[in-house]
Amino acid sequence: MSNSEVHEIFRDIEERFKHRTLKSAEHNARAKHRLPGGDTRTATFYKPYPAYMVRGKGCYLYDADGNEYIDMLNNYTSLIHGHAHPKVMQAVRDQLESGSVFGSATEIQYFHAEHLCARVPSLDLVRYNNSGTEATMFVMRAARAFSGKDMFIKMDGGYHGSHDFIEVNVFPRQASQPGAEGLPLPVVEAGAPKSVLNDMLVVPFNDLDAVEILLKKYEGKIAGVILEPILGASGMVTPQPDYLKSLRELTDRYGALLIFDEVITFRISTGGMQKDQGVTPDLTAMGKIIGGGFPVGAFGGRKGIMDVFDPNRPNALFHSGTFNGSDVMMAAGLATLELYDQGAVDRINALGAKLRNGIEAAFKKEGIRGQSTGLGSLAQIHWRSGKITNAMDSAEGFSRAGDLPRFLHLELMNRGFYSAPRGMLAISTAMDEQIIDKFFEAFAGALDLLKPYVVEQAPHLLVP
Ligand SMILES: Cc1ncc(COP(=O)(O)O)c(C=O)c1O
Known part of the structure; x- marks a missing residue:
């Protein structure tokens, strides 16, 4: 695959995102006149523009265009029971x-x-x-x-x-x-x-x-x-x-x-x-x-x-x-x-362990060096192998992964999963094993799509 063909993958991901979020694009064009970047929270902004959410119920979120997402972000870990319990x-x-x-x-x-x-x-x-x-x-x-x-x-x-x-x-x-x-x-x-x-x-x-x-x-x-x-x-x-x-x-x-x-x-x-x-x-x-x-x-x-x-x-x-x-x-x-009693803690912590293990299994299956850190109901996707014991270890992985985290995030949205642009995931009690299995399907599909970029632009991430 040539360099330009590889970048075609990114263009395609972004185009599909734009195609599904026409109303969000309109909101962003208007919001930008009064909110820097059209958003009021740096962490929730991403390019080309954030989807504007209108409703949440349980583990589902809905954007202005009516797209449904499984919410793996839960307002940056704060919605322990999902939306509107x-x-x-x-x-x-x-x-x-x-x-x-x-x-x-x-x-x-x-x-x-x-x-x-x-x-x-x-x-x-x-x-x-x-x-x-x-x-x-x-x-x-x-x-x-x-x-x-x-x-x-x-x-x-x-x-x-x-x-x-x-x-x-x-x-x-x-x-x-x-x-x-x-x-x-x-x-x-x-x-x-x-x-x-x-x-x-x-x-x-x-x-x-x-x-x-x-x-x-x-x-x-x-x-x-x-x-x-x-x-x-x-x-x-x-x-x-x-x-x-x-x-x-x-x-x-x-x-x-x-x-x-x-x-x-x-x-x-x-x-x-x-x-x-x-x-x-x-x-x-x-x-x-x-x-x-x-x-x-x-x-x-x-x-x-x-x-x-x-x-x-x-x-x-x-x-x-x-x-x-x-x-x-x-x-x-x-x-x-x-x-949020002991039973609830145990249940979502077990889902968290399943999530982290499944992410690592998907990286392995695709032959890409990656891993998931975290504990309990918290997980982070990392584009690197080796021990991650401090913030520098984590940052080094991201700085060498180029645009992969950004386009993984966007492609997960295209496949109906909402996560932090930086690849953080948090389980809510509104989720069950089937939801996590669905996430694995989306994650594996997104990795498969991104693999040619890894081969061409980030070969250090290929497992020999
Ligand atoms: C560990 C930690 N401390 C403090 C804060 C700040 O909390 P808030 O956003 O409610 O000001 C955050 C927010 O993400 C956090 O993750």
């Missing part, structure tokens, strides 16, 4: 009849808090807000207020939302710090002030030595180590055995707080990754599924730390927000959590 919708309707938010303490807020604290080992007390971004922002503020220290260690490629202090090495960096070989160069992402680098230190995920070097070097100055127990946006990279446990020991030894961002990983068990791994952090940030499909964030931890927010205390830390703990979100979240 009848019990969640009923809870929302019941609450709406009485009003959506009261600007006051309400009982459903402490019902939700009681439920969360009973599930998540690190939680004695929690506070609510409206996003995972706010949750990680306030979890860091709590750590500073409690410890009297300003510095944090974060992971290279760690994503915790979009407040300034955490906008450091969201995209992993190859370069090492001068004089500290092996430690990634801390770089602030565009738009955040460079001054945050005074207080933010960066280590590769799964590298305990790097954490110890920094804890030692800055002893007495580090408020905490913040991490996702599974690196999510950077490729669903799982911790090596005992990594989290050793981090617990290290932070205790050097007097720093251990902070888990369980915005995504809460779904791994009934009490998050911390319960699954038997490692209790000092503080935890949460979001996504605990709001039942509505905007939410929560953060909490040991009573001794969270007491900094108790307004009865002199000089209590001020934490407010017009929609904090809004009643509709609390009602939806509580109904959602009540449905």
Whole structure:
């Protein structure tokens, strides 16, 4: 196959996408006049334009042209029961009849808090807000207020939302710090002030030595180590055995707080990754599924730390927000959590294992080097072989795969599956084995279609 014939495959995928999404193209042409790129969330944008979704039910999504998709994205892992679960919708309707938010303490807020604290080992007390971004922002503020220290260690490629202090090495960096070989160069992402680098230190995920070097070097100055127990946006990279446990020991030894961002990983068990791994952090940030499909964030931890927010205390830390703990979100979240019991966790985690195994089997059958990382109901497609232990490992695979991830995503849409453009997949309780089998059919078909490109443009991905 010639170079131009290979590119014909991509043209064909895009043309078929455009042909099925004529109304979305119209929406995009109009939306672009008022929303940069016609979208309001960078992660949900893809070229040539995103399909404009109009309806969701269970594990199905429908776009403006009436195309049906099996939703393997679930609003970036947040819709644990898929779309419009009848019990969640009923809870929302019941609450709406009485009003959506009261600007006051309400009982459903402490019902939700009681439920969360009973599930998540690190939680004695929690506070609510409206996003995972706010949750990680306030979890860091709590750590500073409690410890009297300003510095944090974060992971290279760690994503915790979009407040300034955490906008450091969201995209992993190859370069090492001068004089500290092996430690990634801390770089602030565009738009955040460079001054945050005074207080933010960066280590590769799964590298305990790097954490110890920094804890030692800055002893007495580090408020905490913040991490996702599974690196999510950077490729669903799982911790090596005992990594989290050793981090617990290290932070205790050097007097720093251990902070888990369980915005995504809460779904791994009934009490998050911390319960699954038997490692209790000092503080935890949460979001996504605990709001039942509505905007939410929560953060909490040991009573001794969270007491900094108790307004009865002199000089209590001020934490407010017009929609904090809004009643509709609390009602939806509580109904959602009540449905997400051990049986539900076990069922979708088994589907997740089936999904990851099936993806790897399809790559193998096609003779392409690829794999799927993740845990529980989470999966990420990678275009590379070999171990993936940190964000750089993941990023290297993507940077060498050229346009393959983009066109795999588009072709999966052509075949009726909606996933993250970066190849992340999340199972909902609305799915069953047949849905996963259907995904395998679509995935194998898409790989087959893309194989000539691999042969011509990415031969390093061919299994000899
Ligand atoms: C691990 C993690 N933390 C924090 C956030 C930010 O949450 P939100 O988008 O609700 O601000 C996300 C969002 O994807 C996330 O994956």
